[in-house]
Amino acid sequence: MLAVKEGRPEVIGDLAVYDRDDLDGALLAAALLGQSKVIDELTNYGGSIYARMDDGRTALMVAAENGHTEAVKLLMEIGSNRFTTDPEGHTAADLAAAAGHAEIVTLLSAEPTQGEFALQSDQQLGTEMAASLDSAPAAIKSGPTPLIPEGTSDPQAAAPGKSPAKQAPESIDGVDLTGAVTSSADVPGVREPLAVPGGKDATPPAVAKPVGLVMRSYRQRELPVEITHVEGGNAQVKLRGAKPREVSVAQGGTIPGSRLQIVGLRRKMHSGKENLGKLTEVSVVEVEDSATGVRRELIAGVPASAHDPVALVEDQSTGRRFMASPGQHFTASDGTRYVVADVRPNQIVLENEATKVTQTLPLRGPRG
Numbered sequence: 001m002l003a004v005k006e007g008r009p010e011v012i013g014d015l016a017v018y019d020r021d022d023l024d025g026a027l028l029a030a031a032l033l034g035q036s037k038v039i040d041e042l043t044n045y046g047g048s049i050y051a052r053m054d055d056g057r058t059a060l061m062v063a064a065e066n067g068h069t070e071a072v073k074l075l076m077e078i079g080s081n082r083f084t085t086d087p088e089g090h091t092a093a094d095l096a097a098a099a100g101h102a103e104i105v106t107l108l109s110a111e112p113t114q115g116e117f118a119l120q121s122d123q124q125l126g127t128e129m130a131a132s133l134d135s136a137p138a139a140i141k142s143g144p145t146p147l148i149p150e151g152t153s154d155p156q157a158a159a160p161g162k163s164p165a166k167q168a169p170e171s172i173d174g175v176d177l178t179g180a181v182t183s184s185a186d187v188p189g190v191r192e193p194l195a196v197p198g199g200k201d202a203t204p205p206a207v208a209k210p211v212g213l214v215m216r217s218y219r220q221r222e223l224p225v226e227i228t229h230v231e232g233g234n235a236q237v238k239l240r241g242a243k244p245r246e247v248s249v250a251q252g253g254t255i256p257g258s259r260l261q262i263v264g265l266r267r268k269m270h271s272g273k274e275n276l277g278k279l280t281e282v283s284v285v286e287v288e289d290s291a292t293g294v295r296r297e298l299i300a301g302v303p304a305s306a307h308d309p310v311a312l313v314e315d316q317s318t319g320r321r322f323m324a325s326p327g328q329h330f331t332a333s334d335g336t337r338y339v340v341a342d343v344r345p346n347q348i349v350l351e352n353e354a355t356k357v358t359q360t361l362p363l364r365g366p367r368g
Contacts, residue, residue, distance in 0.1 A: 024051035024346055031059035031075070034068030039075065046363055049080045050218060050345030056087040057095070064096040064104050072104055082108045083116070083222040083240055085303055091240070111241040112224035117258035119289035119296050119306055126169035126323045129217045129312040169312060172322035172340070175330045179317040181338065181350065182212035182361070215348050215361045216321075217312040223304040225255060230265055230283040230300060260287040263295065309343040313361065324348055 027047035030038040039059070043049060052058055060080040063071040072092070076082060085091055093108035120128070224240040234248045237255055247256055254261045264286035269279045283300040298304045313322045322330075328340045341358060342349040348361040 023047035027051055027059055028053055028062060031063040031068070031071055032066060034063060034066065034071045036068075036070045036074045039071060040078070043078055048218065048345045048363060049075060049078060050220065052345075058084055058086075058092070060084070061086060061090075061092045061095050064092040064101065064108060065099050067096075067099065067101045067104065069101075069104055069107070072107060076107075081222050083112075083224045085222070109242050112239075112257060114259060114291075116224055117255075117260055117289075119260070119287075119292055119294035121292065121294050122171065122307075122310070122323055123168070124292070125219060125307060125310060126312065126321075129219060129323075130169055130321060133216050133312065167320065169321040169323050171328065172313060172324045172330045173328035175322065177213075177315060177330060177332050179315050179333055180212045181332045181336070181359075182214075212316060213313050213361055214316055215311050215363045216314050218309070218343070218345050218363060219307070219311075220309045220345075221306040223298075223306055225258070225260075225298070225304050226302075227283070227285045227298045227300040227304065230267075230285065233265065235262055235265060235285045254290075255287070259290045261290055262286070263288045311343045311348050313348065329353070 023042055023046050027039060027042045027049075028051055030042060039047075049059060053062065057065070058080065060072065060075045060082065061084075063075060082092055086095075091108070093105050096104040096108060226238040226240075228236045228238050228246065230236070231248075234250050236246060237249055238244070238246045239256065241257075249255055249262055251262050251265050262285055264284075266284050266286075267281055268284050269281055271279045282302075285298045285300070286295060287298060288295045296306065308325050311324045313324045314320070315322075324340050324343060326340055326343055329337060330340075331337050337353040338350045339353055340348060341351040346363045349358055350361065351358045
């Protein structure tokens with residue numbers, strides 16, 4: 001935490017090797033203090049822009065509420081979503097307005113762009129996430145270089161002057177892995193970072209070369225719209241932006257300011273966190289992005305998102321990359337079948353289908 005308080009981004013790399021699970025807590029603290037350079041470095045090493053305080057506020061909300069304009073600009077630049085809401089339905093702009101930060105309110109309340117309304121296919125999303133990972137310096141992607149015991153070989157080492165070829169990510173659903181599945185400790189909470197043993201000049205401990213699956217990136221993007229209800233064949237749509245408003249859009253119509261066409265209105269039984277997992281009948285509006293052809297169901301009364309939570313996962317022993325979403329199944333090299341039980345900003349939760357035992361894959365990558 002000293003690196004955050006004193007605004008010393010140059011020591012983040014040294015801290016990351018000791019306990020990466022502390023990076024999210026440090027990022028939230030940096031947002032509170034407006035330490036832009038520290039925020040930038042923390043997200044490079046795996047601090048997640050999706051991390052939340054115990055009360056549900058994101059780093060963007062914390063920075064906005066405390067009047068840190070440069071931190072707000074940086075967080076938006078690296079992917080923080082200005083339409084994300086806290087448990088009470090407040091956006092970062094709402095919190096900035098309540099705190100009297102007019103400049104930040106203006107910054108966060110601009111009219112939504114076409115890109116902020118866009119729906120992407122899994123393939124498009126995977127390609128984007130992989131490109132972001134590959135653009136990061138090698139030391140940032142995986143942290144400080146592990147020390148390989150003398151006399152052993154590194155299965156991931158590339159020939160001099162060459163980089164290992166990376167294939168486009170594929171869905172992990174139905175995949176038979178050729179390697180093992182590794183797990184982390186229990187779900188980490190937001191804690192204060194550990195101090196570096198021996199001080200800043202201490203030599204990092206040797207660590208074994210990792211094998212198995214590792215979570216490299218996470219994505220979840222809220223849309224600047226919310227379906228309030230369906231009435232008489234029309235969807236009542238709340239639009240966010242400089243002038244929040246509610247409009248009525250008939251089936252076949254396009255949501256104003258977007259390329260989202262309403263292609264279906266229906267009711268269905270749904271269970272989710274908003275109704276404590278109980279089956280409830282809800283109104284559903286199906287929209288299609290006329291530019292990409294991707295369709296998405298938006299549920300009335302629930303904040304709309306462009307896609308389900310998704311993670312980019314990498315098999316470190318082979319370099320293969322996968323897109324993982326809740327409910328998908330895959331098989332490890334020893335024949336054990338797993339289901340992706342949950343995808344969270346800082347980890348993936350896997351469940352052994354036979355034993356029902358869960359284990360986690362922690363986030364180990366740049367930019368969320």
